[in-house]
Amino acid sequence: MGLTDKAKQLTDAALLKAGELSEVAREKAPGYIDRAADLAVKAADAAGSGVDRATGGRYHHRIEEFTAKVEHSLDRPRAAEPPTVVVEPEEAADEPITPATTNPDATDPEGPPPTR
Template sequence: MDGMGLTDKAKEITDTALLKAGELSEVAREKAPGYLDRAADLAVKATDVAATRVDRVTGGRFHDKIEDVTAKVGASLDRPRPTDAPTVVIVEPDEQKNQN
């Protein structure tokens, strides 16, 4: 070995992995709202198409019930998303050593 013990090497690898995980979590946090909005838009469209087809197949007998369910689905997908997501704390390797 090059003077570094197995425990030290494991700690170095862990520190590097923690830093990378912090970076990736920031990227995910930035991109997630766009994906959620896109998924909600697609779900509303799919619900509308399904409701229209079911209404047509049933000859409009359940039109009011189908409209109620469609409205509830739309409302649940349109509700505001929480913006107070937990804060990600990135611990730098040097800070982590000082904490121990």
């Protein structure tokens, strides 16, 4: 088995695993997003209260506007179902991929061809 064949096998295995993990992430992401939004709103309220106390209430109106904007921006409806992403393997190229074709500065691991 050549280096190119081994690289193709590893790439295919990595793409399959990435597909599996992306499905798990799509299932869990909405819960994490909602939780993060709730925590961000609480953090903005806490920060606003602290700044309001520190400034003696001089900027109370501006702080309330800021926290309302944060709350509004995080309270957007989310898509019911995330978009589906399908990764299909590319057709086999006529020429094998070598380090030199992807990176001109790289050297071939098998070394240069022998000179006569």
